[in-house]
Amino acid sequence: xxxxxxxxxxxxxxxxxxxxxxxxxxxxxxxxxxxxxxxxxxxxxxxxxxxxxxxxxxxxxxxxxxxxxxxxxxxxxxxxxxxxxxxxxxxxxxxxxxxxxxxxxxxxxxxxxxxxxxxxxxxxxxxxxxxxxxxxxxxxxxxxxxxxxxxxxxxxxxxxxxxxxxxxxxxxxxxxxxxxxxxxxxxxxxxxxxxxxxxxxxxxxxxxxxxxxxxxxxxxxxxxxxxxxxxxxxxxxxxxxxxxxxxxxxxxxxxxxxxxxxxxxxxxxxxxxxxxxxxxxxxxxxxxxxxxxxxxxxxxxxxxxxxxxxxxxxxxxxxxxxxxxxxxxxxxxxxxxxxxxxxxxxxxxxxxxxxxxxxxxxxxxxxxxxxxxxxxxxxxxxxxxxxxxxxxxxxxxxxxxxxxxxxxxxxxxx
Amino acid sequence: xxxxxxxxxxxxxxxxxxxxxxxxxxxxxxxxxxxxxxxxxxxxxxxxxxxxxxxxxxxxxxxxxxxxxxxxxxxxxxxxxxxxxxxxxxxxxxxxxxxxxxxxxxxxxxxxxxxxxxxxxxxxxxxxxxxxxxxxxxxxxxxxxxxxxxxxxxxxxxxxxxxxxxxxxxxxxxxxxxxxxxxxxxxxxxxxxxxxxxxxxxxxxxxxxxxxxxxxxxxxxxxxxxxxxxxxxxxxxxxxxxxxxxxxxxxxxxxxxxxxxxxxxxxxxxxxxxxxxxxxxxxxxxxxxxxxxxxxxxxxxxxxxxxxxxxxxxxxxxxxxxxxxxxxxxxxxxxxxxxxxxxxxxxxxxxxxxxxxxxxxxxxxxxxxxxxxxxxxxxxxxxx
Numbered sequence: 001x002x003x004x005x006x007x008x009x010x011x012x013x014x015x016x017x018x019x020x021x022x023x024x025x026x027x028x029x030x031x032x033x034x035x036x037x038x039x040x041x042x043x044x045x046x047x048x049x050x051x052x053x054x055x056x057x058x059x060x061x062x063x064x065x066x067x068x069x070x071x072x073x074x075x076x077x078x079x080x081x082x083x084x085x086x087x088x089x090x091x092x093x094x095x096x097x098x099x100x101x102x103x104x105x106x107x108x109x110x111x112x113x114x115x116x117x118x119x120x121x122x123x124x125x126x127x128x129x130x131x132x133x134x135x136x137x138x139x140x141x142x143x144x145x146x147x148x149x150x151x152x153x154x155x156x157x158x159x160x161x162x163x164x165x166x167x168x169x170x171x172x173x174x175x176x177x178x179x180x181x182x183x184x185x186x187x188x189x190x191x192x193x194x195x196x197x198x199x200x201x202x203x204x205x206x207x208x209x210x211x212x213x214x215x216x217x218x219x220x221x222x223x224x225x226x227x228x229x230x231x232x233x234x235x236x237x238x239x240x241x242x243x244x245x246x247x248x249x250x251x252x253x254x255x256x257x258x259x260x261x262x263x264x265x266x267x268x269x270x271x272x273x274x275x276x277x278x279x280x281x282x283x284x285x286x287x288x289x290x291x292x293x294x295x296x297x298x299x300x301x302x303x304x305x306x307x308x309x310x311x312x313x314x315x316x317x318x319x320x321x322x323x324x325x326x327x328x329x330x331x332x333x334x335x336x337x338x339x340x341x342x343x344x345x346x347x348x349x350x351x352x353x354x355x356x357x358x359x360x361x362x363x364x365x366x367x368x369x370x371x372x373x374x375x376x377x378x379x380x381x382x383x384x385x386x387x388x389x390x391x392x393x394x395x396x397x398x399x400x401x402x403x404x405x406x407x408x409x410x411x412x413x414x
Numbered sequence: 415x416x417x418x419x420x421x422x423x424x425x426x427x428x429x430x431x432x433x434x435x436x437x438x439x440x441x442x443x444x445x446x447x448x449x450x451x452x453x454x455x456x457x458x459x460x461x462x463x464x465x466x467x468x469x470x471x472x473x474x475x476x477x478x479x480x481x482x483x484x485x486x487x488x489x490x491x492x493x494x495x496x497x498x499x500x501x502x503x504x505x506x507x508x509x510x511x512x513x514x515x516x517x518x519x520x521x522x523x524x525x526x527x528x529x530x531x532x533x534x535x536x537x538x539x540x541x542x543x544x545x546x547x548x549x550x551x552x553x554x555x556x557x558x559x560x561x562x563x564x565x566x567x568x569x570x571x572x573x574x575x576x577x578x579x580x581x582x583x584x585x586x587x588x589x590x591x592x593x594x595x596x597x598x599x600x601x602x603x604x605x606x607x608x609x610x611x612x613x614x615x616x617x618x619x620x621x622x623x624x625x626x627x628x629x630x631x632x633x634x635x636x637x638x639x640x641x642x643x644x645x646x647x648x649x650x651x652x653x654x655x656x657x658x659x660x661x662x663x664x665x666x667x668x669x670x671x672x673x674x675x676x677x678x679x680x681x682x683x684x685x686x687x688x689x690x691x692x693x694x695x696x697x698x699x700x701x702x703x704x705x706x707x708x709x710x711x712x713x714x715x716x717x718x719x720x721x722x723x724x725x726x727x728x729x730x731x732x733x734x735x736x737x738x739x740x741x742x743x744x745x746x747x748x749x750x751x752x753x754x755x756x757x758x759x760x761x762x763x764x765x766x767x768x769x770x771x772x773x774x775x776x777x778x779x780x781x782x783x784x785x786x787x788x789x790x791x792x793x794x795x796x797x798x
Contacts, residue, residue: 007417007418007419007420285793285794288794289794289795297798299794299795299797300797300798301797302787302790302797305786305787305790305794305797306783306786306787306790308790308793308794309737309786309789309790309793309794310786312734312789312793313704313708313734313737313738313786313789314704316708316711316730316731316734317703317704317705317707317708317734317738318704320707320708320710320711321703321704321707323420323422323707323711324422324703324706324707324710326420326421327420327421327422327424329421329424329428329429329432330421330422330424330706330710332665336699336703337703340699340700340703343700344700397689397693400689400692400693400696400697401689401692401693403696403699404686404692404693404695404696405692407699408668408672408692408695408696408699409672409676410672410675410676410684410686410687410692410695411676411683411684411686411687412687413687413688413689413692
């Protein structure tokens with residue numbers, strides 16, 4: 001996103017120049033293995049390791065956690081993460097593997113953890129040395145998140161956790177989990193508490209992680225079972241019974257509506273795939289110019305041209321929405337645009353990849369295991385994977401309820 | 415790359431102007447009053463009327479609205495285009511029957527003429543004189559080079575079509591062709607040889623006409639060959655300001671429908687409880703926000719780049735704004751009627767005033783498909 005044309009503060013301008021310079025010399029080269037579309041699709045340990053090296057180098061250079069306090073491993077800057085993100089996008093770097101840590105765990109830990117816990121956990125989170133996962137969803141608690149059944153029972157100074165989490169991305173690699181669970185069965189919302197849990201060291205000792213296979217055929221997310229796992233009280237976030245409030249901090253950041261900008265890199269295309277960047281309309285146009293449907297160049301099809309332009313308009317509008325969200329005089333409700341972001345972003349990617357299907361015509365039947373697949377079959381994979389995010393983090397149907405209720409003031413649909 | 419202000423250039427002055435417009439419309443232009451004013455006669459075969467409140471026009475000219483975007487050198491206030499957008503947005507929210515948008519559009523064209531004659535007309539606009547553009551042919555072409563009017567020996571002949579607010583305007587800027595190309599000409603609306611034939615239109619908040627010129631003596635404001643260029647330079651501002659009108663009207667439709675959905679009870683629940691109603695209204699909101707962000711970004715791009723160094727980007731943003739706003743206008747209107755149910759289908763429900771204004775707006779200066787076709791040629795390349 002070409003945000004570099006907006007005026008920076010002096011601190012931002014200096015930091016931007018620093019980032020650009022550092023990235024010129026330190027941006028990773030081509031990876032030795034196939035890197036998937038995003039961190040949530042990571043299944044190859046070699047890919048993870050390569051990405052962890054990149055995240056650590058970016059953290060050591062000060063490009064990760066820029067706006068977090070220094071004592072928590074951050075850079076102590078003002079509104080500079082967005083600058084680092086823009087420059088990393090501009091440099092087309094790889095993405096960061098610790099996406100749940102950066103986007104959800106870090107702000108939650110910062111705002112709600114005890115001081116020692118905070119300072120112990122955040123530096124290794126930012127560096128990517130620790131990978132984090134999120135233990136929210138359960139078999140009976142998807143869109144109805146507060147219906148948590150995983151139970152934490154206080155025994156002495158510790159907590160004993162029993163329960164079952166599902167759709168847990170990255171749990172197979174994760175050292176830590178942010179965990180929402182029940183501490184009081186009598187009160188649906190006020191009976192929830194929030195913990196950070198060291199899961200990797202407890203595998204086989206109260207924690208079982210089993211892979212779930214996605215409809216794409218990839219692994220990447222899991223079910224996690226807790227059987228009498230003992231967790232120290234210092235890993236409780238905020239008060240007992242305040243779990244729902246803490247979870248809202250996580251969710252507002254997950255949905256792009258939080259106080260802190262998530263460190264985010266990306267934009268890399270790979271020479272060792274056929275180079276499809278499946279989140280970019282310009283890549284879609286390239287695909288249309290080189291694809292045939294019904295024997296004719298897809299880019300000449302007037303109906304497809306219209307679809308491509310519609311989605312480009314949505315992309316530009318999203319960009320300009322982010323800009324307008326910061327201008328109080330031009331917004332009616334402070335959360336009106338931030339609460340739209342998850343919905344708009346995920347549906348944008350889904351619809352973009354769906355157009356790619358139509359562009360490819362008969363060749364849209366081909367997948368990653370076919371050498372003739374346009375763009376390496378990545379568009380088809382992206383389309384299928386897009387449902388992960390239109391469902392996760394509060395299905396988009398729930399997002400529309402939230403917008404209708406909190407922003408438009410309509411009655412609750414429950 | 416041109417540096418643009420992060421706030422779209424929408425500063426304190428623009429906010430004050432907009433807030434005063436909000437107050438003006440809430441004081442003087444309730445939907446209830448508007449309905450009594452313009453919807454007195456539902457007869458499909460009614461006489462074609464031109465209903466507006468000249469007293470209110472007098473007031474808004476005294477508030478400086480017509481002068482806002484006239485350059486200081488021509489006697490105006492010289493505010494940025496985003497100020498006009500804010501006024502258009504509020505006017506749309508009130509479905510205000512007035513020649514405000516037409517006068518803005520005429521202002522934008524005259525600003526591109528760079529002639530003493532054009533500046534004289536701009537000074538009259540700053541003084542409060544309502545104006546309109548007579549630049550469209552019978553086939554409804556939005557291309558600056560198309561006109562059914564000719565100019566020969568200083569006299570206009572031919573007919574301009576789809577002229578907005580024609581019977582409210584006191585002056586017209588006419589595009590006319592001669593052997594040397596398309597020029598722009600100013601005529602008083604009551605000049606000899608000007609015949610205004612009112613169109614029977616659906617929108618009750620506007621008037622429209624086709625205007626015949628028979629040997630009309632006119633003042634040249636842009637020379638032959640320069641007129642279509644001036645029009646082309648003004649089009650992004652015109653598209654953005656109409657988009658802003660649609661954003662305002664769309665927001666009225668949204669909020670009014672939300673209010674109705676919160677109070678109307680069926681199956682023992684307010685309509686808004688049902689996601690079949692709630693979710694499409696959220697989609698209307700998403701669409702309004704897209705259109706608003708695009709319109710202000712287009713206006714800011716125009717304001718930030720007087721030398722037109724990044725003109726292609728400006729043109730792109732304006733096409734996007736008008737395309738998105740046109741689709742939004744149709745969607746917001748249709749959902750408002752549908753979710754008002756039986757009452758929404760009646761003349762007595764105010765929704766139809768906004769519905770009809772939106773359907774008129776979405777077409778003006780090109781509908782969504784028109785703009786997307788242009789964008790496709792710009793961004794994808796010409797089709798084989």
